[in-house]
Amino acid sequence: MPKVTEAYKEKKRGVILEGALDCFASKGYQGTTIDDIAQELGISKGAIYTYFTSKEDIYIQLMEKRMNQMVKSFHKSFAHLPSASAKLKYAFQRFIEQPLEDLRRLVRFHLEFTIHSSRNEEMQALMDRNFQKAIDLIAEIIAEGKQVGEFRKEVDEQTVTSLFWATRDGIALQYLSSGEKEQFTGLIKGMEEMLFRYLV
Amino acid sequence: MPKVTEAYKEKKRGVILEGALDCFASKGYQGTTIDDIAQELGISKGAIYTYFTSKEDIYIQLMEKRMNQMVKSFHKSFAHLPSASAKLKYAFQRFIEQPLEDLRRLVRFHLEFTIHSSRNEEMQALMDRNFQKAIDLIAEIIAEGKQVGEFRKEVDEQTVTSLFWATRDGIALQYLSSGEKEQFTGLIKGMEEMLFRYLV
Amino acid sequence: MPKVTEAYKEKKRGVILEGALDCFASKGYQGTTIDDIAQELGISKGAIYTYFTSKEDIYIQLMEKRMNQMVKSFHKSFAHLPSASAKLKYAFQRFIEQPLEDLRRLVRFHLEFTIHSSRNEEMQALMDRNFQKAIDLIAEIIAEGKQVGEFRKEVDEQTVTSLFWATRDGIALQYLSSGEKEQFTGLIKGMEEMLFRYLV
Amino acid sequence: MPKVTEAYKEKKRGVILEGALDCFASKGYQGTTIDDIAQELGISKGAIYTYFTSKEDIYIQLMEKRMNQMVKSFHKSFAHLPSASAKLKYAFQRFIEQPLEDLRRLVRFHLEFTIHSSRNEEMQALMDRNFQKAIDLIAEIIAEGKQVGEFRKEVDEQTVTSLFWATRDGIALQYLSSGEKEQFTGLIKGMEEMLFRYLV
DNA sequence: AATGAATGAGGTTTCATTCAT
DNA sequence: TATGAATGAAACCTCATTCAT
Numbered sequence: 031m032p033k034v035t036e037a038y039k040e041k042k043r044g045v046i047l048e049g050a051l052d053c054f055a056s057k058g059y060q061g062t063t064i065d066d067i068a069q070e071l072g073i074s075k076g077a078i079y080t081y082f083t084s085k086e087d088i089y090i091q092l093m094e095k096r097m098n099q100m101v102k103s104f105h106k107s108f109a110h111l112p113s114a115s116a117k118l119k120y121a122f123q124r125f126i127e128q129p130l131e132d133l134r135r136l137v138r139f140h141l142e143f144t145i146h147s148s149r150n151e152e153m154q155a156l157m158d159r160n161f162q163k164a165i166d167l168i169a170e171i172i173a174e175g176k177q178v179g180e181f182r183k184e185v186d187e188q189t190v191t192s193l194f195w196a197t198r199d200g201i202a203l204q205y206l207s208s209g210e211k212e213q214f215t216g217l218i219k220g221m222e223e224m225l226f227r228y229l230v
Numbered sequence: 231m232p233k234v235t236e237a238y239k240e241k242k243r244g245v246i247l248e249g250a251l252d253c254f255a256s257k258g259y260q261g262t263t264i265d266d267i268a269q270e271l272g273i274s275k276g277a278i279y280t281y282f283t284s285k286e287d288i289y290i291q292l293m294e295k296r297m298n299q300m301v302k303s304f305h306k307s308f309a310h311l312p313s314a315s316a317k318l319k320y321a322f323q324r325f326i327e328q329p330l331e332d333l334r335r336l337v338r339f340h341l342e343f344t345i346h347s348s349r350n351e352e353m354q355a356l357m358d359r360n361f362q363k364a365i366d367l368i369a370e371i372i373a374e375g376k377q378v379g380e381f382r383k384e385v386d387e388q389t390v391t392s393l394f395w396a397t398r399d400g401i402a403l404q405y406l407s408s409g410e411k412e413q414f415t416g417l418i419k420g421m422e423e424m425l426f427r428y429l430v
Numbered sequence: 431m432p433k434v435t436e437a438y439k440e441k442k443r444g445v446i447l448e449g450a451l452d453c454f455a456s457k458g459y460q461g462t463t464i465d466d467i468a469q470e471l472g473i474s475k476g477a478i479y480t481y482f483t484s485k486e487d488i489y490i491q492l493m494e495k496r497m498n499q500m501v502k503s504f505h506k507s508f509a510h511l512p513s514a515s516a517k518l519k520y521a522f523q524r525f526i527e528q529p530l531e532d533l534r535r536l537v538r539f540h541l542e543f544t545i546h547s548s549r550n551e552e553m554q555a556l557m558d559r560n561f562q563k564a565i566d567l568i569a570e571i572i573a574e575g576k577q578v579g580e581f582r583k584e585v586d587e588q589t590v591t592s593l594f595w596a597t598r599d600g601i602a603l604q605y606l607s608s609g610e611k612e613q614f615t616g617l618i619k620g621m622e623e624m625l626f627r628y629l630v
Numbered sequence: 631m632p633k634v635t636e637a638y639k640e641k642k643r644g645v646i647l648e649g650a651l652d653c654f655a656s657k658g659y660q661g662t663t664i665d666d667i668a669q670e671l672g673i674s675k676g677a678i679y680t681y682f683t684s685k686e687d688i689y690i691q692l693m694e695k696r697m698n699q700m701v702k703s704f705h706k707s708f709a710h711l712p713s714a715s716a717k718l719k720y721a722f723q724r725f726i727e728q729p730l731e732d733l734r735r736l737v738r739f740h741l742e743f744t745i746h747s748s749r750n751e752e753m754q755a756l757m758d759r760n761f762q763k764a765i766d767l768i769a770e771i772i773a774e775g776k777q778v779g780e781f782r783k784e785v786d787e788q789t790v791t792s793l794f795w796a797t798r799d800g801i802a803l804q805y806l807s808s809g810e811k812e813q814f815t816g817l818i819k820g821m822e823e824m825l826f827r828y829l830v
Numbered sequence: 831a832a833t834g835a836a837t838g839a840g841g842t843t844t845c846a847t848t849c850a851t
Numbered sequence: 852t853a854t855g856a857a858t859g860a861a862a863c864c865t866c867a868t869t870c871a872t
Binding site: 063064065075076079084085 | 840841842843844845
């Protein structure tokens, strides 16, 4: 029964990753114990090791999965939108509409992962790969906008794109400190305005 | 001779904080052991506990000190500069001229601290206080620029200032991942351009 | 069809014991996991527990089987030999001709078992029973040799026999450390010479 | 206060090794937990790690120490004895007079160590070095005996010496199984007789 | 004030065994 | 009968903190 078993295992892996995300997001990587994850999921410590080889393995696979999902989901939404501007605006909108409590936790998780991975060659490479996907996602839009004439030809899409993500991350980081939703929304809006002023 | 003693203690505290920064920056908070710090400084574990009550105490005081120094140093430099634009440009320049290996380590330290503190009420408050100082530092310039007519009256200095720092942090974060100096400089320059386009 | 089933089970038990021997011999008792044995055999962990009640059960039955086989095999060979001296010489020859890599692994297995069993009453008893068989095997030859006049009447067959096995084990143990075949063979020869000098 | 501290540490190291020997001898290497050793000594787990880097480190240093002590002690005793025969007889006598309960435990420890080390290159090398010391100890006596004319010139001292230790170990191993003191003594005596018959 | 040995809670990982399928 | 996911008790080792010297 390989098919059933494999599907089951895949599902279970996903469930464990969900639980792990909850823990990592609220307590951090080092602050999360395998026991925490097991308890969160109502399973045994040993069960986790049936699906993952180590705590770090869970952490890495979790990030990989989330990045892939994010990129795929954006791509899907972009497909239905008519113009580069519309796509970009959609991206901003999505940041704003994100449930904020989620945001806090996820930001924490992503930032912590970035820092953690910056001390480890292998994870660094993984992050580079994933980051490139995110870059491509937006850079394509800018390029499209330039081609169609929506955006100025002079802007460098690599730089703008990088700035886009950098600012998004920076705002999220600030939200992490301040915790004020109004301000977060205001900054995203401000960034949007500044970016469009620059692009057109 | 209480005066001498107090001065001595203050100096020693500073020395310990220096050593601790080296450790925290390269190995992270959790990755740094008290032994690491002691070894780095060539003193004993016990000595550290004479000056600080806990590992977290060191971490907090270290951040406090660095923030104060940074703000004070900027203030001092700003005093000699003629206009709001000049001041803002100076700030950008300073980011670019920062020794990059330092930057990597320090960014790591600051980001990690931010995340760490976001899980702890008391540290959160400390960070808020410190962040406010950084905000004021730049917001005053924007306000000055608006008053003098260098910048548009419509810009909201709080928002712009927050964006300024957010983007700076975001760029630093990205640099942490990519490690490419060219790109880092390019992004800072891009951000500068975008900001001035927005302000004037 | 109980007969078929029983035969099948018996055969399977034997197969599992073979695989277990490979594992125990190369990784030791504690170093061998049930998973190792299962993998070695290409079966599941559960299957092993159908035939044996525990890891120790496998260990014990394996030793029991090997001892019985060894004694039976010697007995068979002895039957064709004309004199006590010839039998004894055959025994020495067999030690020497044993494939040495096998020897290393098997010695390890046997010694480890002996030590392991010395901490457990039940296993101790088993080992005593088995050891007695080995003793009888040789003691009979000595007795035969004394009766026929090949060996001196004064020698005590129990003592000589025990010494015979003890020396064999000691040499094997030494070979375990040194790993030099020449030396191993030399020692067996030396022991043979010493023993015959004593017996005749 | 380096001198005091170093002496203190050395002493403590010795104390821990004593306690560890008790544990290893009665429960085996794998069967002994660090907690066992700590409890045996009435100290904390952590304290042990102040003096040793790992469980294996304890095990190795313990063996090293015991071997050195044994060789040194024999050498000292041999110095007062007039002839090669006397020295050899003394060695046998010492085996016999050894407190038997000790013997059981120590034999177990030594044999287990030998097996354990046979699966580890580094430990193997250590054992080789130690074994060589034991070999030299006896080989010198045999050589001396040959020179003085006490022993036959034809005997090969390396072989005889190896056999000497091999048999000693084999007898000890058997004693481990049987646990009968009479028999142990008998075997040692038998071995002595056989050896002298061979040497003279 | 400084030292560093000692403590012991707590973390990750392993693995013999069970049991639903 | 066979499977292998699940369990959970241990095991080793680390390290912040204390305290006698």
